[in-house]
Each structure stands twice: as structure tokens, then as C-alpha cells.
Amino acid sequence: MRQVNSNIPPAKPTPRSFYLVLWTLPLVLLLVLEVVLRLAGFGASYPLFVPAPEPGYLQPNPLLVRRYVDDPRQAPPVAPDSQYFLAEKPKGSLRLLVAGESTAAGFPYGRFGSPAALLQQRLKQQADGLQIEVISTAMAAINSYTVLDIMPELLAVQPDAIVLYLGHNEYVGLLGVGSQFQASPNRQLTLWWLQLKQWRLYQLVQQLLQAVMPAPQRQSGQTTMAQMASQSGIALNSEAYLAGVKQFRDNLSEISELAREAGVPLLLTTLVSNELEYAPFLADQSQSPPDLAAELSATATLQQLPALLKAAPEDALLHYRYGKALLANRQPEAAQQALQQAKDLDLLRFRAPTVFNQLLREQSNTAGVWLADAETLFRQHSHDGILGAELLLEHVHPNERGYQLLADSWWRSLSRAGLLQATQGSDAATTTAAATTATITPAPTNLLSVLDLAHANYKIAVLLADYPFDQHNQLPPPMLTDFTHQLPPPALQQLAAQLVQGGDWLGLHQQLLNFYQQQRDAPNAAKIAALLSDALPFKADIAFAAGQFYFMAGDGLMARFYHGRALQLQPADLQYRLMLARTLTSIGDVPGALAQLALILQQQPDHQVAQQQQARLKAALAGSHSNSGATP
Known part of the structure; x- marks a missing residue:
């Protein structure tokens, strides 16, 4: 028998640190590779704001949509409108940010027909030397995932308030549960994917996959709306439907919390959609009688419809017909309920369900959150309180009058929040009346x-x-x-x-301005010059031209705003200051005009025009004081 050597020491156990190194080494290597890729300039991050062509200015990133797709070739052709704003917020200015979907962006009118532009126009008319910025980051096809993702960047530019309009794209917009561009049906996985997509390693893998995969085929002529939907239908209270409700509620809650932590007021806007003119796009008629359509079109009466609804309660089209019948029978309240039920049962979810407005109202009850109740305002301006073609172009986008009402709902909410106290005409009495009077007419703001x-x-x-x-x-x-x-x-x-x-929009509108100048059409020339000035806010000469045209057109308030903008850009220009003094005189602000003339004379004591105007205004002011003193 072989004898075992008992002098051999037993084997030592492997240290735990060895296993720790073994497990962490791949992670360290991945981190090193990530750093190397970033140092090499590989990949992209697509921030919300990027430097504008003019130094000192930022603009929304025209490539932002690539942040929400893996393959840039698949990205829908959408982008925020180009809008330049100062990278450093001016002291004492009012900066409002707008975020959301295509309605917030003003589709189909574009930037200058958007509710953001209409709100800014109203604030221009009220501002007395206050610098106003209403910056829109809105973009078609996005939903609450995008807004939650960009919230830190929105807050980073120091807004005085953030205004949101979103909800219609929650199912079929980018990352929605029923979208071609869904990341995951699970909300948390989608949020993780948004973080993972920033990693250069992930982008490297995606580019390698794209190199071996054929480019996606896109049907020519399709609208963005037609490209988005992936599922044949999402039934009310189905798993996908409830997932959409949850993501909207939870994302709203996180968005509100981020704004509250930053101390920035948040305005949520209730949603509007066409209930009357557009029947459900896709209905479940599996329980309906085969000859239902013919029967309804020929012989159905209001009394027969409830029985048919009991037989087919999920038929959205049947609820729609019931609502129309109730409306024809002069029962508008019942008709509204039936039409809303039809919209909620629509399997093709291009319109937000009714519960979304309930969620928006509930969220507005939290600290720091305000509600712009566009839905109520639209109903007050719609026949029988039912939303239709009076204010909407198609299923969700307002017409010109509708966008004015949407901007007015924002103005009312901002007034209630106390954010417009620095603007002329926004004292407590005015804002209270504006906030509570349903029949108030929006300020004339036709910018198109x-x-x-x-x-x-x-x-x-x-x-x-x-x-x-x-x-x-x-x-x-x-x-x-x-x-x-x-x-x-x-x-x-x-x-x-x-x-x-x-x-080119700029070039064509410059030609349009030349046309109106040749026609001696001061009001239209003023409007186009103002649009060009808003598009190029760093151009003092364009702002001055807008002020001149508005003065000739008899609009002293808008002339004051654009003459003031020109002077802010070139404060040493005595001609700009002289024209501002003339404009202030025309609107009755004699002390303001005298202040501007005094500044001119400080720089150039022998300025004859300024001396003459100063003497005339002082004499007029002294005369008015004398007359008022003699009054019994």
C-alpha cells in the first residue's frame, strides 16, 4: 500500500479578493473602453439646446429626435422650430419655456402661429421695458417620456415657468406603448434605455448592427402620423391601455417633482380634441349585428340605440352615432358623454382618453403646479359645449381661433400664479377678472x-x-x-x-416685406418685420424697422417693444433712442420719453432735435400740472 506523505501542507483557500477582481475586471474594462470612445469623439449625445449660429445664443437642437431612436435612418422627420435665445438669461427678464407635442408647436401653422408665439405677442403688448422670452421646445410625435427626459435641461436655462401641453401622443408617439418606436412596454425599462442610449458602447453596438442590416423602408408620401402607429388597436382597459395611463401619470408626477425641487412653477394644460366631426378611427364591431350600419342609417331612432348599445357596449362607432342622435334631439349633456365614450373606445389612440384630463387636474393640486384649463375654455366657446370644427382643424389641432384660446388659457394661469405682475395691465384686479371671466376675448394676435x-x-x-x-x-x-x-x-x-x-423662410419673408413696402402697406410690413426680428433677435436694424412700421401703422405699444429691443441691442445708437422717445410720447408716456431724451443729451448735449423735443414735452408737462392744480 502506498503511504501518504503527511508533511504536505493543505491547500490554502482562494482569497475572496480574487473573486472580486474576477467579477469587476470586465466592468472596469467596459468603463475604460467607454472613456476611450468619448475621448476619441465617438458617438453623440444630442442635447436639448445647442449653440446657435450667432455667438452668445442657443437654439433647440434640430437633431433632438435622434435621441429617441436607435437607428437615425428610422427617425421621423420632426424637430423643434428654430428659435434663438440668449445663452445667459438677461437680468430682470421674463423667460417662459414651452414643451410638449405638435399642438404646443402650433401645427400646422408653425412657430408664429403657435400658442407660445401668441402668448409672447400678448406679453409684448403689456410689457413696459421688460424683456420677454417665450421659448418653445415643442415637437411633433413626442410624449411625456421626452418631456421627463429633457426636464433637467429645461431647468438649466433658468426659466421663470415651464408650460406643458402633452397627452395625445402617449400611446403612438415616440416610446409610446402602441408606437413603431416603442423601447419597452415597461416604463422603468424605457427610462433605463434612455440612460443607456447615452453610453458610447451602446451606440457602438448599434452602429455595428446598422452596418450589417438593410436600411428601413419607409413608404413615400406618408405623414408622420401615419408612420407612428404599430398596433392594430388598443382596447379600453386593456393591458396596453393601462400601461399608457400609468406612464402618463407617473411621468407627470416626476416632471412635477423636478420642477418643484428647482423652485420653478409648472403649468399643465388640459387637452382638447374633436369629438363631433370625427368618428372613431377604429371600432370593435365584433358584437354588433351584421346589418347594423344599414339599420342605423335607414331606420334607427333614439329609442332603439340604447338597446343596440347593450348588445355591443364596446362598439365605439355605435356610441358616436348615439351621441350624434342625442345632439340632434337637443340633449347636449348626454350627447357629450356619449361622444367622449366613443373617443375613449376608439382602438386607434390618436386622441388622449378622457382620464388624461382627470390626471392633469389631479396633478395640478400639488405644490408649485398650476392648471391651464384649455378644455373648459374651449367648451365655453363651442356650440352646446361640444368640441368640433369651430375651434379644431381635424382630430386634435386647433385652428387660428383655437390657438388664441389656448394661449389665453396659459396667460390666465400665469396671471393666477403671479408671474405677470411685472407686465403692464397685469395688476391683481386685471388678472383676477381675466382668470374668472369665461367670455373674455383673447388679445388680437394674428401673426401669420x-x-x-x-x-x-x-x-x-x-x-x-x-x-x-x-x-x-x-x-x-x-x-x-x-x-x-x-x-x-x-x-x-x-x-x-x-x-x-x-x-428658405427667412429669404422669402424678406421678399414679402419688400412687397408690402412697395405697396405702402404699413400694418402688414410691420407684422412681417416683427416676424423677422423675432426670428433674428440679435439684429438691431430689423427690430428698429419693425418699430418704425408699427409706429406708421398707429400701433404704439408694439412700436415701443421693437424700438426698445433695437436699443437694448445697440444702446449707444442715438437715433434708436430718439425714435423710442417719440414712440413713448405717442402713447402718453411723457416721463419715459423725457428720460430717453435726457440720456441722449448726456451723450450729445448739442443734439438739437432732442433739445427741441425735451423743451416741448417739459412745457406740455408743466401746462398739464398747472391746469390740474387750478382745477377746483
Whole structure:
């Protein structure tokens, strides 16, 4: 028998630190590779704001949508409107940020027909030397995931308030549970994916996959709306439906918490959609009688419909017909309930369900959150309180009057929050009356040029000729000439045609301004010059021209704003200061005009025009004081 050597020491156990190193080594290597990729400049992060072409200014990132897709080739053709604003917030200014979906962006009218622009126009009329910025980051096809993702960047530019309008894209927008661009049906996994996508290693893997995968095929001519939906339908109270409700509620809660922690007021806006003109896009008619459509169109009465609804309670189309019948029988309250039920049962979720407005109202009860109740305001301005074509172009986007009401709902909410006290006409009595009076008319704020309006009408026609409005491809594509030929002068027809075909907005509107100058049309010239000044806020000469045209048109308040902007950009320009003094005189602000003249004379004591105006205004002011003193 072999004898074992008992002098051999037993084997020592492997140290725990060895296993720790073994497990952490791959992680360390991955981190090192991540750092190397970043140092090498690989990949992209797509921040919300990027430097504008003008030094000292920022603008929303035109490539922001790539942040929410893995393959840039699949990204829908959407982007925030170009808008330049100062990288460093001016002291004493009012800076409001707008975020949300296509309605917040002003589709189809674009930036200058958006509720953000209309709100800014109203504030311009009230501001007395206050610098106003209403900056929009809104973009089509996004939902609450995007807004939650960009909230830290919104807060970083020091807004005085953030205004949100979102909810219609919660199911079929980017990352929605029923979207072509869904990351995960699980909310937490989607939020993790948003963080993971910032890693250069993840981007490297994605680029390697794209290199071996064919480019995605996109049907030519499809609208963004037609590209988004992936599921055939999402039933009310289904798992996917409830997931959408949960993500909206939870994302709203986190957005509100971020704003509260930063001390920035948050305005949530209730949603509006067309209940009357648009039947459900997709209905479950599996329980309906086969001859239901023929029966209803021929012989159904209001008394027969409730029994049919009991047989097919999930048929959205049947609820819609019931609502129309109730409305025809002069029962508007019951009709509204039936039409809302029809919208909620619509399997193709391009309109937010009714519960979303309930969630918005509930969230507005938290500290630091305010409610802009657009839905109530729209109902007050709609026949029988039912939303339809009076204020909406199609299923969700307001018309010009509707956008003015939406901007007015924001103005009222900002007033209630006490954020407009520095603007003229926003004292406590005024804001209280504005906030509580339902019949108040929005300030006149028609900013659209004839070119923008023709382009908007064309975009709506294109939208209505595609899915889901034309589900059987029966409508021909709209003809460009049907919209450009509505402008009588051939010169305007040519400009409109170029804009619709993708022409340069700035260049075409400069030509439009020249046209109005030649026609000696001061009001329209003022509007176009103001649009150009807002598009190029660093151009003092354009701002001054807008002020001059507004003065000639008799609009002293807007002339004051743009003359003031020109002077802010070039405070040493005595001509700008002299014209501001003249404008202030025209609106009755004699002390303000005298202050501007005194500043001119400090720089140039022998300025004859300033001396003459100063003497005249002082004499007039002394005379008014003398007369008031002699009054018994």
C-alpha cells in the first residue's frame, strides 16, 4: 500500500479578493473602453439646446429626435422650430419655456402661429421695458417620456415657468406603448434605455448592427402620423391601455417633482380634441349585428340605440352615432358623454382618453403646479359645449381661433400664479377678472403671414388625405396650386409656392416685406418685420424697422417693444433712442420719453432735435400740472 506523505501542507483557500477582481475586471474594462470612445469623439449625445449660429445664443437642437431612436435612418422627420435665445438669461427678464407635442408647436401653422408665439405677442403688448422670452421646445410625435427626459435641461436655462401641453401622443408617439418606436412596454425599462442610449458602447453596438442590416423602408408620401402607429388597436382597459395611463401619470408626477425641487412653477394644460366631426378611427364591431350600419342609417331612432348599445357596449362607432342622435334631439349633456365614450373606445389612440384630463387636474393640486384649463375654455366657446370644427382643424389641432384660446388659457394661469405682475395691465384686479371671466376675448394676435397660412392649409390637406383619415386611399393628394392661387397678386403666389416646396423662410419673408413696402402697406410690413426680428433677435436694424412700421401703422405699444429691443441691442445708437422717445410720447408716456431724451443729451448735449423735443414735452408737462392744480 502506498503511504501518504503527511508533511504536505493543505491547500490554502482562494482569497475572496480574487473573486472580486474576477467579477469587476470586465466592468472596469467596459468603463475604460467607454472613456476611450468619448475621448476619441465617438458617438453623440444630442442635447436639448445647442449653440446657435450667432455667438452668445442657443437654439433647440434640430437633431433632438435622434435621441429617441436607435437607428437615425428610422427617425421621423420632426424637430423643434428654430428659435434663438440668449445663452445667459438677461437680468430682470421674463423667460417662459414651452414643451410638449405638435399642438404646443402650433401645427400646422408653425412657430408664429403657435400658442407660445401668441402668448409672447400678448406679453409684448403689456410689457413696459421688460424683456420677454417665450421659448418653445415643442415637437411633433413626442410624449411625456421626452418631456421627463429633457426636464433637467429645461431647468438649466433658468426659466421663470415651464408650460406643458402633452397627452395625445402617449400611446403612438415616440416610446409610446402602441408606437413603431416603442423601447419597452415597461416604463422603468424605457427610462433605463434612455440612460443607456447615452453610453458610447451602446451606440457602438448599434452602429455595428446598422452596418450589417438593410436600411428601413419607409413608404413615400406618408405623414408622420401615419408612420407612428404599430398596433392594430388598443382596447379600453386593456393591458396596453393601462400601461399608457400609468406612464402618463407617473411621468407627470416626476416632471412635477423636478420642477418643484428647482423652485420653478409648472403649468399643465388640459387637452382638447374633436369629438363631433370625427368618428372613431377604429371600432370593435365584433358584437354588433351584421346589418347594423344599414339599420342605423335607414331606420334607427333614439329609442332603439340604447338597446343596440347593450348588445355591443364596446362598439365605439355605435356610441358616436348615439351621441350624434342625442345632439340632434337637443340633449347636449348626454350627447357629450356619449361622444367622449366613443373617443375613449376608439382602438386607434390618436386622441388622449378622457382620464388624461382627470390626471392633469389631479396633478395640478400639488405644490408649485398650476392648471391651464384649455378644455373648459374651449367648451365655453363651442356650440352646446361640444368640441368640433369651430375651434379644431381635424382630430386634435386647433385652428387660428383655437390657438388664441389656448394661449389665453396659459396667460390666465400665469396671471393666477403671479408671474405677470411685472407686465403692464397685469395688476391683481386685471388678472383676477381675466382668470374668472369665461367670455373674455383673447388679445388680437394674428401673426401669420399669407405665406405661412397658405403653407398651413396645404399641410392640413396632406394630413387629411393620408391614414387614418383616408383609410381606403380614396382621396387624391392635394394640388399645390389650390392653395397658392388663393393669393391674388402673382408675386405672392410665387412666394407661397416656393415656401410650400421647402424654400428658405427667412429669404422669402424678406421678399414679402419688400412687397408690402412697395405697396405702402404699413400694418402688414410691420407684422412681417416683427416676424423677422423675432426670428433674428440679435439684429438691431430689423427690430428698429419693425418699430418704425408699427409706429406708421398707429400701433404704439408694439412700436415701443421693437424700438426698445433695437436699443437694448445697440444702446449707444442715438437715433434708436430718439425714435423710442417719440414712440413713448405717442402713447402718453411723457416721463419715459423725457428720460430717453435726457440720456441722449448726456451723450450729445448739442443734439438739437432732442433739445427741441425735451423743451416741448417739459412745457406740455408743466401746462398739464398747472391746469390740474387750478382745477377746483
